[in-house]
Amino acid sequence: MEKSIIISGFGGQGTLFAGQVLAYAALDAGKHVTWIPSYGPEMRGGTARCTVTISDEEIGSPLTRNPSAVIAMNLPSLDRYERLMQPGGLMLANASLINREMDRTDVRGIYIPAARMAEAIGNPRLTNMIMVGALLASEKILPLDVVKKSLKEHLPARHQKTLPLNFEAMDQGAAFVKDAVVA
Amino acid sequence: MAMEKVELNVVYERPESLTTTTTHYCPGCTHGTAHRLVAEVLDEMGIREKAIGVAPVGCSVFAYDYFNHDFVEAAHGRAPAMATGIKRVRPENTVYTYQGDGDLASIGMAEIIHAAIRGENITVIFINNAIYGMTGGQMAPTTLPGMKTTSSPLGRDVEVSGYPIRMAEMLSTIDGASYVVRQSLHDAAHIRKSKKAIRRAFEVQEHGLGFAIVELLSSCPTNWGITPAEALHFVRDKMVPYFPLDDYKVIPEVAKLKV
Amino acid sequence: MAKELLKGNEAFAEAAVRAGVEGFFGYPITPASEFLEYMAKRMPALGRAFLQAESEIAAIHMVYGAACAGKRTLTATSGPGVSLMSEALSYIAGTEVPAVVVNVMRGGPGLGNIAPSQSDYNQMVKGGGHGDYYPIVLAPATVQEAIDYITLAFDLADKYLSLVYIVVDGNLGQMMEPAELPPMRELRKVPPEWAVSGAKDRDPNILTSIYIDPPDEEVTNIRLLKRWLEVEKNEIRYKEYELDDADIAVISFGVAGRVCLSAVKTAREEGVKVGLFRPITLAPFPRQAIEDLSKRVKRILVVEMNSGMMLQDVKQAVAGRVPIEYYGRMGGVTPFPEEVLDEIRRVNENDEEIPDGMERVQWLERLEERIARGE
Ligand SMILES: Cc1ncc(C[n+]2csc(CCOP(=O)(O)OP(=O)(O)O)c2C)c(N)n1
Ligand code: SF4
Ligand SMILES: [Mg+2]
Secondary structure (H helix, E strand, O other), rough: OOOEEEEEEOOOOHHHHHHHHHHHHHHHOOEEEEEEEEOHHHHHHOOEEEEEEEEEEOOOOOOOOOOOOOEOOOOOHHHHHHHHOOOOOEEOOOOOOOOOOOOOOOOEEEEOOOOHHHHHHHHHHHHHHHHHHHHHHOOOOOOHHHHHHHHHHHHOOHHHHHHHHHHHHHHHHHHHHHHHHOO | OOOOOOOOOOOOOOOOOOOOOOOOOOOOOOOOHHHHHHHHHHHHHHHHHHHHHEEEOOOOHHHHHHHHOOEEEEEOHHHHHHHHHHHOOOOOOEEEEEEEHHHHHHOOOOHHHHHHHHHOOEEEEEEEEEEOOOOOOOOOOOOOOOOOEEEEEEOOOOHHHHOOOOOOHHHOOOEEEEEEEEEEEOHHHHHHHHHHHHHHHHHHHOOOOOOEEEEEEEOOOHHOOOOOOHHHHHHHHHHHOOOOEEEEOOOHHHHOOOO | OOOOOEEEHHHHHHHHHHHOEEEEOOOOOOOOHHHHHHHHHHHHHOOOOEOOOHHHHHHHHHHHHHHHOOOEEEEOOOOOHHHHHHHHHHHHHHOOEEEEEEEEEEEEOOOOOOOOOOOOHHHHHHOOOOOOOOEEOOOOOOOOHHHHHHHHHHHHHHHHOOOEEEEEEHHHHEEEEEEEEOOOOOOOOOOOOHHHHHHHOOOOOOOOOOOOHHHHHHHHHHHHHHHHHHHHHHHEEEEEEEEOOOOEEEEEOOHHHHHHHHHHHHHOOOOOOOOEEEEEEEEEHHHHHHHHHHOOOOOOOEEEEEOHHHHHHHHHHHHOOEEEEEEEEEOOOOOOHHHHHHHHHHHHHOOOOOOOOOOHHHHHHHHHHHHHOOO
């Protein structure tokens, strides 16, 4: 089983970090994994994006045109990936910044008011972790507690104090999805 | 009711020598200021239509998008050589290079020195921001002692990397150089002085008086990791003392020019 | 040691450190700068030499000097840097001292861009500098392979008194992947007998690439060539995937090879009998293995991130035995597996002869159609 996940948004939304959290967890779970950021001129436009591929076998391409899951942190990301997603794929949209519905009907779309939820927890920078929680609850990629455990293990000492809030954000993201109406 | 007569005073206009393209420079970067000064000078001297710019490799690599006149793009550090080639076959044109410190004082050191030695009749605008801006903040030849960069993570150690180079001082020792000054872009008064220097440097070329260079102390808030305002203070408080502002060489013929 | 999630450029740099590098000399250039930045921290902490040179010209001449001094040394750069280094590379080859150069390739020619590319194939494989010499060129495709081959590069450089180039692209330099670093090797205690280390209790060592008398130069050329023939005999490396019963062989190196692997796997699921041949040594080129392959398969598809440079070497090895098709992306565009899959499906249906030289003409037509579709 191979999953390719694209996490895309503005610079500063923590997309690259969110991808690394998944990558570390995949490593700890004994999977093959690649994490690759976009770099170069695109970044100048303020885009920050990474592709995470998780597989049971040796991974070929670290890049994919047609991802199986997308976390769209902003509208341009939804616009870009809606048309590229695999049929049956999963689009997780940060509803706080995305005000349009998807046109495609062969893709599952879940809208999460993630930025608002993060603010409610006390830090807008947790938006990415809410989305990660939501992803893990809606796709069989990795168990949430494996991801939490590996975040704890790999987070540098000076950031360890942020763990409880990160966990809280993941839990809320996961809980939101469980209640959500799946379009 | 009679219309009230309003007199419009134009206080600010885009120079014709600039395009309307929005620059890609970071907020608070003084590259934009330097561009504007050059453009105003070209306009005021009426030489836009014969100007040929030579862009460097550095953050100003896309300078040709912002200037509204002919431009070429040199390899990293080679702008003075390329400008020489252009000027030698087109002496009637106004040829200038626009270069960063990595470009001019590191990889392109030989080219700038030899252009000066030859008294090449070109104008050089030299943006000294003490860092490699474009590649993400590595140490430049002008990085101050102790200054942290991505390739001097503990601060520039002069025992290992040597001392910052003062280009204007060095170039002023070269017989072929006619006009060598250092100015700064950290506040309005200095920006005005910078413009005067740029004007004189182009007049030198127009009068066939040889090699002219204006070094401009400039800011890079992004790679210095501070705010734009702090960056201007850094130029004023840290860079100016190390790189004193002065007219380092003004040959008598240049001194006689009215600017 | 267990696998860790390692970032390409940094892992490559650490691999060099562990292989016993005592001098790193470089100049910033995207997408190789993290290599230099990592060394800026790591080398001084170990009491080893790190220097940011004033240019790539100076950097590689510093490498030349350190190599003559008998120390393991390398630089990391990108194509524009290699262009400037060509002079010293030729001198290093002519002086017969070991040195390693990592090229994190980007789109070109000229200033080009900083996106991943394989457009320096000819520059790296066919020499680059003047004169009669042959560098060894290794093209890893994963972070682990890069670590392993950077380690090997130093051993090969020492063994054959040769230049060894590692070519990767920005994808590999930027990506993170689980990999394992080797243990730290001990530094060499006694300098090699040819090195300049001080003529104490021995005759002076002279290291030079000048042989004023043509017969002397010729003897040198013979020595270099014989060494190269040894390299060709001993050091060819490549990887094969699903080729046992394949009708179609895809041949592709580096990250392009990985992209092809994904496409090959999907095509297999669709029942297409296709496999992948991934050269790891671009020089020496696995000519015999490809010749043998061309006797087993019906058709070959070469995929690169350039205009078809390795294609020429493949054609030489295949010598017209089976039709060869080409697919590539240029200018810093990495192909997606989906594109290569399209190509494999197409090649699987195609049984037409392809006149010599037409493979690129036909490819360009298909590529331009694809670009017109916005892909
Ligand atoms: C031969 C070569 N080496 C390295 C580079 C990478 N490079 C691009 S810009 C630059 C330095 C830019 O610094 P500077 O000249 O100070 O200009 P700034 O960006 O600070 O304005 C470097 C090293 C290159 N393009 N070509
Ligand atoms: S990186 Fe520095 S020099 Fe470059 S545009 Fe930004 S502030 Fe200016
Ligand atoms: Mg600079």
